[in-house]
Amino acid sequence: MKKWRNSFALLMMAGLCLAQTGDLVPPEVRRVGDRLACLCGSCKNTVATCQMLGCHYTAPARAKITAMHKAGADDEAIVADFVKREGKKALAAPPAEGFGIMAWLAPPFMALAGAGLIAWFIRRHRKPAPELNEGDVAKYQQAAERELSRFDE
Amino acid sequence: MENIGALAILLAFCLGIYSVAASLVGAWKKKPFLIASGERAVIAVWALIMVATGILVYALVTSDFRFAYVASHSNRDMPWYYKVSSWWGGQEGSLLLWNFLLSWYGLVVVLQNRRKHRPMMPYVVATLMATQVFFLTLNAFPASPFQMLAQGRNIVEVPDGNGLNPLLQYWTMLIHPPILYLGYVGFVVPFAFALGSLITRQPGDQWIFTTRRWAIVTWFFQSTGILLGAGWSYAVLGWGGYWVWDPVENVSFLPWLTSTAFLHSVMMQEKKGMMKVWNMVLVAATFFLCIFGTFMTRSGIVASVHAFATSNIGNYFLVFLVLGIALTIYMILGRLDYLKSEAELESVVSRESSFLFNNLILLASCFATLWGTLFPVISEAVTGEKVSVDAPWFNRINIPIALFLLFLTGVGPLLAWRRVSAEGLKRNFKWPLLGSLLMMTGLAAAGIRHPYALITFGLCLFVGWTIGQEFYKGAGAIAKKESMNLMSGMVELTHRNTRRYGGYLVHMGIVIMFIGFAGAAFNRDTTVEVEQGRSFQLGRYDLKVTGVNSGQTDNYVWQNATIEASVEGKPYATLHPERRIYSQSQQPVGAVSIHRRLNEDLYINFAAISSEAQKPIIQAYIFPLVSWIWIGYWVLLIGSVVCLIPSKVKMSYARTEVVGMAGKHEKVAK
Incomplete structure (x- = not known):
C-alpha cells in the first residue's frame, strides 16, 4: 500500500515539475513590481519579490509588465493599468489619495x-x-x- | 478515554469559575478559607488540564484516528516528535496549549505566593482564572479537541490521518509555538498583579518588583518566539524572508513593543514614583494585545498566510476583549488618586525624558503596525474597496521609527537621572558620535549608497560604543580598586547591578540584530534553469550543479541537487537543496541548503525541474550579514538571563526628595 502511495507521489512530483517553468525576473520588472502586490493569496510579497515558481498571479503579472515595457509604456502607465484591472488592491501600499x-x-x-x-x-x-x-x-x-x-x- | 478528556476540560471549566467566585467573595467577605479554596481550585484546574492534554498527546502519538483532531493533523508515518507538535498544529489543539501553559503559570503563581502578596492574591487568582475560564470555554464548547469521527451514532476510525502541514514539519516549529505562547500567555501574570495592586491599592514597591520580573520572563519568551518564527521562515519558505509584515507576524510584534515600553517606563515608577497610570495602561495594553493577536489569527478578519481556518470563535474573543478592556479602564479611572505621581521632572534633558521618548517611539511603532494591519479592513468598511498594505508601506513607516529608537538606545542609558549638564553630554557622546560619523563617511566613500543601511551602520557603532564605554569605565574602576583584570572587573560590575548591565547586553543584542537587518539592503538573487554539469554565477560564487538524486522516506519522497560552490576557482562549499512531496498531503515543499558565514549566507533552493528541458531550476541567493540577527538573539538571551539574576549589591530606590540644586555645579564637583 505504502509502495503504491509513494509511487503515486513520485508521479505527482514529476507532474508538478512538468507544470512549472522558470521565472527569470528582468531587472526593469523589479522596479515596477515593487509597487504592485502579489495577489495570489499565499504570500505577502510584491510582484518583484514573490519567489513562488509559476505563481498564478506574479508570473502573468511579470509577463504583462515586460510586454508593456517593450510596447513603450512607462512605469506609471503600467501601474495604472494594473489598478484599472484589479482595483487599488493591486498596489503594494495604499495610494496617497482619497481615504x-x-x-x-x-x-x-x-x-x-x-x-x-x-x-x-x-x-x-x-x-x-x-x-x-x-x-x-x-x-x-x-x-x-x-x-x-x-x-x- | 475521549470522554475522560472532555470531562476533564468541563470540570476544569467549572472549577475555574468556582476559583474566580471563591477568591472574590473570600476577599470581599474576608473569609480566608474561601481564598485558600480558590487557590486550591487553581491546582485542581492545572491537574485536570494535564489529564486532558495527556489524553490528546497520547492519541496523537498512538495515531488514534477516531479523534477528529488526530485525523486532521497527523498521520501514521510522521516521526513521533512531529506527532507531538501536531498538538498545536490546529485550532483546537493550540487552544488547549494556551490552557496548558496558562494553568502552569497559575500553579507557579499560587505556589510562589503562599506567603507573599497576600492581600492582593485573591484578585490575582481571580484574574488568572477568569482568563483561564475564557480559554476553557473555547475548548469545552466551540473548539473541543475531543470530538470523535462518527457515522450515524457509531464512532469510526479512518485508516490514516491527513498529516501535519509539511511547512510545519521543521525543528523550530517544535518549539516556536510553545515558546511564543509562553510569552503571550505569560503576560497575564503581570496583568493580574497590576490589577490586584490597583484593586487593593498596594503600598510600596514589592508588587512592581514581582510584576517587572514576570514581565522580563514573558518578554524574553516573546522575543525568543518571534525570532524562532523568523528563523523558521528564513529556512523553510525557500526565499529567505524572515519578516514579511504578515498580519500574524505583526500581531505577535505588537505586545512585544508595548511590553518593551513597559520594561523601560517601570523604572520611572520604581525610582521616581512617576508614570504609574501609564504603566498600568502598558501592562493592560500588552495583555489585551496578546488576546487581540489570538483573536486576529483565529477570526479570519484579515487574510494571512499563517492564520487558522476561519471560525466563529472570533466573537468569543471580541466579547472577552470588550469586557476586559472596559473593566480595566473603569479600574484605572476609579483609582487615579492612588496612581498619582510622587515626583516632578527636573529637566527635559534627563534619563526620565529619554524614557518618555523611548515609550513614544515604541508606541508609535505599535500604532503604525496595528494601523497597517487593520487598514485593509478599515478601508473596505469605509470605501467599500479593498486595498493592500504590504511590506513597502510597513518598511517606509517603521524603518525611520526603528532608527530613531536605535539612536535612543545609545543616548538614553548615558543620560543621568534628574538632569544632565552640557559638559556631561559632551563627555559621553563626543567620541561615539565622531566615530560613527567617520564610519558612515568611510562606508559612503567605499561605495555604499543605501541611506538607511548607512545610517543603521553608523547608529550601530554609536550605540555599541556607548555601551562599551559604560562597561569599560565601570569595569576599569572596579579592576583598579579590587586589583583584578578588566574581564573580571566586567563580570563583577555586571554582578553588582545585573539589571542595568543585563539591560545593556540586551541593547547590544538589538544593535547586533540591526546590523543583520541592514544587510538586507544588499541581498542578491538569481533564478536559473541549469543543466547538470553546467554552472552559473551569483556575485563572487560560481555554482555548478553536479548531480540530481531522488529517493523516499516513510513520510515523503525527495529529489535533491548537489551544487558545488567555488570562489575564484577554489572550492568553497557543497550544498544539497531538496524538494519533497509529503505522502499524505501531496504538498511539495523545498528544503533549502544554506552555507552560513558571518559576512553572508549562500542560500540555495531547488525550486523545480523545468517542463521542456528537464533541467533543474535553482534559486540562489546571497543574504549579507543575516547571521548577525541570530547572533544578536543569543546576546539578547544572555542579557535577559543576566537581568533575572539577583544583583550582588541590593539597590534600594529611595523616593528621593529633591532638596535643591547647586547654583554652580563646578563648586560641588570640586
Whole structure:
C-alpha cells in the first residue's frame, strides 16, 4: 500500500515539475513590481519579490509588465493599468489619495500627538529644583565626604 | 478515554469559575478559607488540564484516528516528535496549549505566593482564572479537541490521518509555538498583579518588583518566539524572508513593543514614583494585545498566510476583549488618586525624558503596525474597496521609527537621572558620535549608497560604543580598586547591578540584530534553469550543479541537487537543496541548503525541474550579514538571563526628595 502511495507521489512530483517553468525576473520588472502586490493569496510579497515558481498571479503579472515595457509604456502607465484591472488592491501600499491618505497620515499624526502629550507632561510635571545657597552646599558636601570616608574604611 | 478528556476540560471549566467566585467573595467577605479554596481550585484546574492534554498527546502519538483532531493533523508515518507538535498544529489543539501553559503559570503563581502578596492574591487568582475560564470555554464548547469521527451514532476510525502541514514539519516549529505562547500567555501574570495592586491599592514597591520580573520572563519568551518564527521562515519558505509584515507576524510584534515600553517606563515608577497610570495602561495594553493577536489569527478578519481556518470563535474573543478592556479602564479611572505621581521632572534633558521618548517611539511603532494591519479592513468598511498594505508601506513607516529608537538606545542609558549638564553630554557622546560619523563617511566613500543601511551602520557603532564605554569605565574602576583584570572587573560590575548591565547586553543584542537587518539592503538573487554539469554565477560564487538524486522516506519522497560552490576557482562549499512531496498531503515543499558565514549566507533552493528541458531550476541567493540577527538573539538571551539574576549589591530606590540644586555645579564637583 505504502509502495503504491509513494509511487503515486513520485508521479505527482514529476507532474508538478512538468507544470512549472522558470521565472527569470528582468531587472526593469523589479522596479515596477515593487509597487504592485502579489495577489495570489499565499504570500505577502510584491510582484518583484514573490519567489513562488509559476505563481498564478506574479508570473502573468511579470509577463504583462515586460510586454508593456517593450510596447513603450512607462512605469506609471503600467501601474495604472494594473489598478484599472484589479482595483487599488493591486498596489503594494495604499495610494496617497482619497481615504488611502489616512494610511500614510495616521502614524505620523499619532506620533506628533504623542510628542504633544509628552510636552504637556513635561510642562505639567517639570519643577526645577530650587537654587541652594552656599551654606546648604557646604552642608551636603560635608555629608557626602563623611559617607565616602566611611566607605573607605 | 475521549470522554475522560472532555470531562476533564468541563470540570476544569467549572472549577475555574468556582476559583474566580471563591477568591472574590473570600476577599470581599474576608473569609480566608474561601481564598485558600480558590487557590486550591487553581491546582485542581492545572491537574485536570494535564489529564486532558495527556489524553490528546497520547492519541496523537498512538495515531488514534477516531479523534477528529488526530485525523486532521497527523498521520501514521510522521516521526513521533512531529506527532507531538501536531498538538498545536490546529485550532483546537493550540487552544488547549494556551490552557496548558496558562494553568502552569497559575500553579507557579499560587505556589510562589503562599506567603507573599497576600492581600492582593485573591484578585490575582481571580484574574488568572477568569482568563483561564475564557480559554476553557473555547475548548469545552466551540473548539473541543475531543470530538470523535462518527457515522450515524457509531464512532469510526479512518485508516490514516491527513498529516501535519509539511511547512510545519521543521525543528523550530517544535518549539516556536510553545515558546511564543509562553510569552503571550505569560503576560497575564503581570496583568493580574497590576490589577490586584490597583484593586487593593498596594503600598510600596514589592508588587512592581514581582510584576517587572514576570514581565522580563514573558518578554524574553516573546522575543525568543518571534525570532524562532523568523528563523523558521528564513529556512523553510525557500526565499529567505524572515519578516514579511504578515498580519500574524505583526500581531505577535505588537505586545512585544508595548511590553518593551513597559520594561523601560517601570523604572520611572520604581525610582521616581512617576508614570504609574501609564504603566498600568502598558501592562493592560500588552495583555489585551496578546488576546487581540489570538483573536486576529483565529477570526479570519484579515487574510494571512499563517492564520487558522476561519471560525466563529472570533466573537468569543471580541466579547472577552470588550469586557476586559472596559473593566480595566473603569479600574484605572476609579483609582487615579492612588496612581498619582510622587515626583516632578527636573529637566527635559534627563534619563526620565529619554524614557518618555523611548515609550513614544515604541508606541508609535505599535500604532503604525496595528494601523497597517487593520487598514485593509478599515478601508473596505469605509470605501467599500479593498486595498493592500504590504511590506513597502510597513518598511517606509517603521524603518525611520526603528532608527530613531536605535539612536535612543545609545543616548538614553548615558543620560543621568534628574538632569544632565552640557559638559556631561559632551563627555559621553563626543567620541561615539565622531566615530560613527567617520564610519558612515568611510562606508559612503567605499561605495555604499543605501541611506538607511548607512545610517543603521553608523547608529550601530554609536550605540555599541556607548555601551562599551559604560562597561569599560565601570569595569576599569572596579579592576583598579579590587586589583583584578578588566574581564573580571566586567563580570563583577555586571554582578553588582545585573539589571542595568543585563539591560545593556540586551541593547547590544538589538544593535547586533540591526546590523543583520541592514544587510538586507544588499541581498542578491538569481533564478536559473541549469543543466547538470553546467554552472552559473551569483556575485563572487560560481555554482555548478553536479548531480540530481531522488529517493523516499516513510513520510515523503525527495529529489535533491548537489551544487558545488567555488570562489575564484577554489572550492568553497557543497550544498544539497531538496524538494519533497509529503505522502499524505501531496504538498511539495523545498528544503533549502544554506552555507552560513558571518559576512553572508549562500542560500540555495531547488525550486523545480523545468517542463521542456528537464533541467533543474535553482534559486540562489546571497543574504549579507543575516547571521548577525541570530547572533544578536543569543546576546539578547544572555542579557535577559543576566537581568533575572539577583544583583550582588541590593539597590534600594529611595523616593528621593529633591532638596535643591547647586547654583554652580563646578563648586560641588570640586
